Amino acid sequence: xxxxxxxxxxxxxxxxxxxxxxxxxxxxxxxxxxxxxxxxxxxxxxxxxxxxxxxxxxxxxxxxxxxxxxxxxxxxxxxxxxxxxxxxxxxxxxxxxxxxxxxxxxxxxxxxxx
Amino acid sequence: xxxxxxxxxxxxxxxxxxxxxxxxxxxxxxxxxxxxxxxxxxxxxxxxxxxxxxxxxxxxxxxxxxxxxxxxxxxxxxxxxxxxxxxxxxxxxxxxxxxxxxxxxxxxx
Numbered sequence: 001x002x003x004x005x006x007x008x009x010x011x012x013x014x015x016x017x018x019x020x021x022x023x024x025x026x027x028x029x030x031x032x033x034x035x036x037x038x039x040x041x042x043x044x045x046x047x048x049x050x051x052x053x054x055x056x057x058x059x060x061x062x063x064x065x066x067x068x069x070x071x072x073x074x075x076x077x078x079x080x081x082x083x084x085x086x087x088x089x090x091x092x093x094x095x096x097x098x099x100x101x102x103x104x105x106x107x108x109x110x111x112x113x114x
Numbered sequence: 115x116x117x118x119x120x121x122x123x124x125x126x127x128x129x130x131x132x133x134x135x136x137x138x139x140x141x142x143x144x145x146x147x148x149x150x151x152x153x154x155x156x157x158x159x160x161x162x163x164x165x166x167x168x169x170x171x172x173x174x175x176x177x178x179x180x181x182x183x184x185x186x187x188x189x190x191x192x193x194x195x196x197x198x199x200x201x202x203x204x205x206x207x208x209x210x211x212x213x214x215x216x217x218x219x220x221x222x223x
Contacts, residue, residue, distance in 0.1 A: 001159075033210070037155075043200070043213045056210060089155055093211075102162040103147065103202075103211055108155055 002026040004106035006092050007074075012112045018080035021109045023092030025075055032075045033093040033103065034067065036060055043091060049075065082113045117141065118203050120214035127191045127221050135217045137201035139182040145204040146177045146184045147211070150197045157200075160186070191221045 005024040013019045025032055034046040047057040049067050064083070069075040075094075079086055089108040095101050119138045127133055137146065148160040161168050163177040163184065172192075177184040184201055198216040205212055 035213075042215045043202075045210045045212070048210060091157065102145075102159075104159070105149070105157045107157065110155065 002029075002104050004092055004094055004104050006090075006106035006109045008109060009107065010110045010112070012114060013082055015084055015113050016081045018078065019082055019111065021077040021079075021090050021092075021111065022074040023076065023094075023106060025092065025094030026096075026104050029094035029096050029104075031095045031097070032067075032069065033095075034077050035091040035093065035105075037089045037091065037108070039088070046077075046090075079111075082111075084113050087111060087113045117205060117212045118201060118214040120199075120201055120217050122217060123215065124218045125220070127188075127195075127219065129191060129193060129221055129223050131191055132187070132189050133191065134188070135186040135199055135201075135219075137184045137186075137203070137214055139184075139203050139205065141182075141205050143177075143179060143182060143184075143203035143205050146175075147202045148175055148184070148186050149200045149202065150195075151200060151216070152197045160199075188219075191219075193221050193223065195219060196221045 007022045032049045035043045037043040046061045048055045066078045089110045091108045092106045093103045095103045117140050146163045150158045161175040165179040167176040172189045174187040200216045202211040202213045
C-alpha cells in the first residue's frame with residue numbers, strides 16, 4: 001500500500017542544536033501532518049500543512065518549530081533550538097484531500113535530545 | 115485523550131481466545147482509524163472506517179457514528195497480536211486526528 005517514509009529513523013542531538021526531520025509523503029497527497037509521541041503516551045497533533053501553508057497547529061507546536069515543503073520535496077519539521085523535552089517520536093502523515101480520507105503514517109523518527 | 119477514550123487501557127489474553135476493544139468519542143466523529151503500534155514503535159494501519167464495518171482475517175471493526183463509538187474485535191488471538199492498539203478519530207470535520215490513549219494488549223501462550 002501507500003507508504004510514508006521518514007528519514008532518519010533515529011536521531012540523537014545535543015540540546016540547543018538544530019534538527020531537521022524529513023518526511024517523504026505518499027505521492028500525489030496534498031495534506032501533510034506531524035504528530036508527536038512521548039514514550040508511553042498517546043500521539044498528539046502538532047501541525048497540518050496544505051498548499052505551502054500551515055493550516056492548523058496545536059499548542060505543542062512551539063515557536064522553535066517550523067515546517068516546510070520546498071518545491072514538492074521532503075516535508076520537513078525543523079526544531080531550532082532543541083530542548084530536552086523535545087525528545088519523542090515524531091510521526092509524519094499524509095492524506096489526499098485532508099478530510100474524510102485515510103491518513104497514512106510513517107514509521108516515525110525517534111529524536112533524542114541530550 | 116479526553117475526546118477519544120479507549121477501553122480497556124490494558125488487556126491480557128490467552129492465545130486462541132477472543133476479545134473486543136472499544137473507543138468512545140465525546141463529539142461526533144466522521145472517520146475512525148485503528149492502528150497497532152508494535153514494540154519497535156512503528157504504526158501499522160489496521161482499519162480505516164466511515165460508519166459501518168470492516169473485516170480482515172481475525173480482525174473486525176465497527177464504527178457507529180450515531181452512538182459515537184467504534185470497536186475492534188480480535189478473534190483467535192495470536193502472540194504476534196501483542197502491542198498497543200490505538201484508535202484515532204477525525205472529529206468535527208477538521209483536518210486533524212485525535213488519538214486515544216491506547217490499549218496495551220499482551221497475548222500469552
